Each structure stands twice: as C-alpha cells, then as structure tokens.
Amino acid sequence: MNPTIELLKSHRSIRKFTEQKIPHELLVELIRAGQGAATSSHVQAYSVIHVTKPGNRETLAELAGGQGYVAGASDFLVFCADMKRPTEAAERTGANVVRGMTEQLLVASIDVALMAQNVAIAAESEGLGICYIGGIRNNPAAVSDLLRLPKHVYPVFGMCLGYPAQDPDIKPRLPVEAVLKEDTYCDDREQVEAFDATMRAYYQARKGGNKDANWSQNLTPLFDSKLRAHMRDFLIERGFEMK
Amino acid sequence: MNPTIELLKSHRSIRKFTEQKIPHELLVELIRAGQGAATSSHVQAYSVIHVTKPGNRETLAELAGGQGYVAGASDFLVFCADMKRPTEAAERTGANVVRGMTEQLLVASIDVALMAQNVAIAAESEGLGICYIGGIRNNPAAVSDLLRLPKHVYPVFGMCLGYPAQDPDIKPRLPVEAVLKEDTYCDDREQVEAFDATMRAYYQARKGGNKDANWSQNLTPLFDSKLRAHMRDFLIERGFEMK
Incomplete structure (x- = not known):
C-alpha cells in the first residue's frame, strides 16, 4: 500500500x-x-x-x-x-x-x-x-x-x-467484514464476538486498566445512561431546532 | 508541503x-x-x-x-x-x-x-x-x-x-481567515464578500452555467425552502428520536 x-x-x-x-x-x-x-x-x-x-x-x-x-x-x-x-x-x-x-x-x-x-x-x-x-x-x-x-x-x-x-x-478495529456489507445489511454478531476476543487480548497485553474488559463491555457506559442528555436542549437553544 | x-x-x-x-x-x-x-x-x-x-x-x-x-x-x-x-x-x-x-x-x-x-x-x-x-x-x-x-x-x-x-x-474555498478564528468567534462578512468575487470570477472563467452567480447567491436553494424536511420524521422512525 x-x-x-x-x-x-x-x-x-x-x-x-x-x-x-x-x-x-x-x-x-x-x-x-x-x-x-x-x-x-x-x-x-x-x-x-x-x-x-x-x-x-x-x-x-x-x-x-x-x-x-x-x-x-x-x-x-x-x-x-x-x-x-x-x-x-x-x-x-x-x-x-x-x-x-x-x-x-x-x-x-x-x-x-x-x-x-x-x-x-x-x-x-x-x-x-x-x-x-x-x-x-x-x-x-x-x-x-x-x-x-x-x-x-x-x-x-x-x-x-x-x-x-x-x-x-494502534488500537484494533472491528473486522472489515463487519463494517463492509454487500448489497444489504446483514447481522455481524459473529464478527463482534471475534472482535471482543481481540480486544480482550489487546487489553491483557497492556499494563494497567481492566484486563478483563472487551469491546462490548466497554460500550456499557456509553449507553446505560442518558449520556450528554443536554445536547437536545442545547442545540435548540443555539438555533438548531431539529425541525 | x-x-x-x-x-x-x-x-x-x-x-x-x-x-x-x-x-x-x-x-x-x-x-x-x-x-x-x-x-x-x-x-x-x-x-x-x-x-x-x-x-x-x-x-x-x-x-x-x-x-x-x-x-x-x-x-x-x-x-x-x-x-x-x-x-x-x-x-x-x-x-x-x-x-x-x-x-x-x-x-x-x-x-x-x-x-x-x-x-x-x-x-x-x-x-x-x-x-x-x-x-x-x-x-x-x-x-x-x-x-x-x-x-x-x-x-x-x-x-x-x-x-x-x-x-x-479545484473549486475555490473560503479564505482561511474566515474559517480560522483566534480565541473567539468573529464576523467574517468581509471575507465572504471577497469570496463572492472569487467565485463569480471562477464561474465566469468556466463554460456554461450561470456566469453571474456567486457563492452567496448559490446558497439560496439550500435555505429558501424546507430542504429534506422529511429527515426529522425519518430519523425518528428509524430509532434516532433526538431525545
């Protein structure tokens, strides 16, 4: 390349x-x-x-x-x-x-x-x-x-x-097969599971941090609460009303 | 460079x-x-x-x-x-x-x-x-x-x-002075007017098209109607509710 x-x-x-x-x-x-x-x-x-x-x-x-x-x-x-x-x-x-x-x-x-x-x-x-x-x-x-x-x-x-x-x-990325789909959307759970194993090995090879974590587990704090819930009202107040 | x-x-x-x-x-x-x-x-x-x-x-x-x-x-x-x-x-x-x-x-x-x-x-x-x-x-x-x-x-x-x-x-871009601002937002109308002149000259040098147009005039169709007004309802229907 x-x-x-x-x-x-x-x-x-x-x-x-x-x-x-x-x-x-x-x-x-x-x-x-x-x-x-x-x-x-x-x-x-x-x-x-x-x-x-x-x-x-x-x-x-x-x-x-x-x-x-x-x-x-x-x-x-x-x-x-x-x-x-x-x-x-x-x-x-x-x-x-x-x-x-x-x-x-x-x-x-x-x-x-x-x-x-x-x-x-x-x-x-x-x-x-x-x-x-x-x-x-x-x-x-x-x-x-x-x-x-x-x-x-x-x-x-x-x-x-x-x-x-x-x-x-360089942090690993999802398998390209998960991201690139031919003609129609298809499930990628299998690739996500493979990637979870990749990320667990990556974290285990590094010093510090939660060595037992994988990608799916690390996503929890992004989605288990209303993260940045102020964004809607903030944008409306700034004139981005999402009409 | x-x-x-x-x-x-x-x-x-x-x-x-x-x-x-x-x-x-x-x-x-x-x-x-x-x-x-x-x-x-x-x-x-x-x-x-x-x-x-x-x-x-x-x-x-x-x-x-x-x-x-x-x-x-x-x-x-x-x-x-x-x-x-x-x-x-x-x-x-x-x-x-x-x-x-x-x-x-x-x-x-x-x-x-x-x-x-x-x-x-x-x-x-x-x-x-x-x-x-x-x-x-x-x-x-x-x-x-x-x-x-x-x-x-x-x-x-x-x-x-x-x-x-x-x-x-290559299509001209706004003067970098309009885009890059030091410490606080400041008005860039002067640079926009300079850019309108640039774009008018650019269009005049090309064959076809509206040779009298400038950047500001070309923006009108983007903003003088509710362009893609369906996006809000579409996103909500797809589960992007903008809560």
Whole structure:
C-alpha cells in the first residue's frame, strides 16, 4: 500500500506532547488542507476556533472533563458547525431563509467532520499527533460562552495537536467484514464476538486498566445512561431546532 | 508541503469515470484505511453497504435525484450511521441500554463522516476519483428499504468511486481567515464578500452555467425552502428520536 494509506491506518490518539510548538504557518496550512475536503453543496458550514489564551485552555480542559492535554498540547482547536455564515450570506442576497431543519444540523455536523479529518491527516503527515476531544460536548453551553459562539454555530468537538511525546499502540478495529456489507445489511454478531476476543487480548497485553474488559463491555457506559442528555436542549437553544 | 497535504488540497468531485473496475482487494483496503480514523469512545458506529447489483445502482441513482454516475461509477458505497451494532453488543453484556439520544445521532453521524473521509483520501491516493452523494437523503426511507437497513441504522451519504474520466478544476474555498478564528468567534462578512468575487470570477472563467452567480447567491436553494424536511420524521422512525 502507498504511504498515505499507511498513514491513515496508523492513527492513534496522542495525549502527551513535547514542549515544541507548531509553527503558525503550519497550523494555517493544516486548516487549508482541511478546507480541501468535500463540502455539501459548497456550503462550508464550519468555523474553527484556535484557542491560544492559556486561561481559556485551562477552562476548556476542565469543561471537557479534566483532560489536561487540552491545556498542554501545542495547539487546541474547537471545530464548530457554522450555519450562521451561509444563512446570513443567503439572506443578504434577498433569500427568505429557513433555519433549524434537522437536515441542516446533519449537513453542518458532517461538513465540519470531513474538514477536521483532513486537518488530522495533514497534521499526522507532518509528524504531529492529534486527539479529538468530544468532551467539549460535556458542557457545550459554557464552551460556547467562552468562545463567544453566536446563534447558529455550535461546538462539535475539539482537537489537540502537537509533537508526540508518546508512542501508543494502534488500537484494533472491528473486522472489515463487519463494517463492509454487500448489497444489504446483514447481522455481524459473529464478527463482534471475534472482535471482543481481540480486544480482550489487546487489553491483557497492556499494563494497567481492566484486563478483563472487551469491546462490548466497554460500550456499557456509553449507553446505560442518558449520556450528554443536554445536547437536545442545547442545540435548540443555539438555533438548531431539529425541525 | 508534503505530498499528503498536496493530495488533501487537490480534491475535486469526480462524476465521470472510465470503464476500469476497482479491484475488490483495493476496495477492502480503502475500507480498512477508513477504519483507521478516530472513533468516539471506540464505538465505530458505522456500516458501509457496497451496492453491487446493477438494478439497485440504477434505483439509487434515481432516488438520489437522477445522478447517473451513481450507477456508472466502478463502485458505489452507502455510508450508514450504525447504532444497532454497539447498542446490541452492550445489551448482550447485560447493559440496560438507552437509545434515541440526540448525542447518539451526532456521535454516529460524525463517526461515519470521519471514516468516509479516510476512505475518500485513501481512494484519491491511489489515483481514484470520488464523489459524495448527499442525495441519498432525498429519499432515505426508500434507500433504507432497498438496502434492508434495520432500525438504529440510517444512510448518511453515498460515495461514487472509480477511475476518473474527467479532470475538473479545484473549486475555490473560503479564505482561511474566515474559517480560522483566534480565541473567539468573529464576523467574517468581509471575507465572504471577497469570496463572492472569487467565485463569480471562477464561474465566469468556466463554460456554461450561470456566469453571474456567486457563492452567496448559490446558497439560496439550500435555505429558501424546507430542504429534506422529511429527515426529522425519518430519523425518528428509524430509532434516532433526538431525545
């Protein structure tokens, strides 16, 4: 396989970084690479907040659930779904704009995800490490206040970037046969069971942690409670009414 | 900049393909590269339907709004947000699973977008062309029936893949100054106006089409009606209740 595919397959989240700073020109180049991603109907429904103030970085680290690397990484970006820019642009041409559609929430959330993934790959291609921070959705209203996000913009996830000071293993993924299905959806319980065995062996080979866990067991905390139950009301309040 | 960043910045949607077929082993490798993307809490909330039956390809081309390249490309993939697999896996371990949270819709939609973008980049790194097909959300219920998608799985977008038979220009993107903001959100109307001029010049330099259009004007059809207003009810019916 070619080096780009090798790169794509070698991603691991990096949570420890050296003191070395990313040159600002490189950071800008990463964003440009991000903008190269496909965008639904050219809408480019995203904005990225580059958080530079140390106090704000500390606050975000706390808001994200005490993730110290949010403060310690060379750079921290908050990727936002932005429906303010395109809807106001359309309005200025005289369009009678409808907002708050569920489809618009999807378009903006997907647009920013495609863009961010390009940023991640560009960063990794330059030897940087990254870590997505979904934890900013723990307290999205406080994050929005801190970054002064206007209505019709919401923070989707953050990203730490920096020069790696650790070299973690690549975490196994589901068997490709579970994910790739021919023509129709089919059950993949057998592959999940095989993957549970893979993950149990993976955890047993590593120091620390719950050595008896597997993938299915680790999913429990995601689903046995109303995780981030505030998201619905938060999005409605920000103008993403899911109409 | 390095070749990977050059690749990321050189994306264009490809809608005309040669007759050459993508080897199946390469397609599988693209999906593996996709699986290398970050995934929220390792949930891997996605499935990809590889649509091989010519009749189904024709039907999908129609359902997507008469996009012939959906039928004509070497391969067509439907990327699905899949909350069935992880929630059922958690249930089998005895978890009392909560479904239908808005957060879960976001997690699954973002997970599949990150994964698909890796597939897109892997494909382009091998000289293939791709085109995302958001048009499958024009008729998501019919698409779901055709692909026999179960509850808690929804089709997010499709992707055409094949060997390019066209060499379109790279479409300009918003000025990076509009997208990348320092510390707090700030207005970007000035950059939007500059971009409108860029896009007008871009359209004027191309044959055909509305040569007087700019970016802001082109956004009107996205927002001046309730585009894909069915998405809310569709998602609820599929078990993504946005609670």
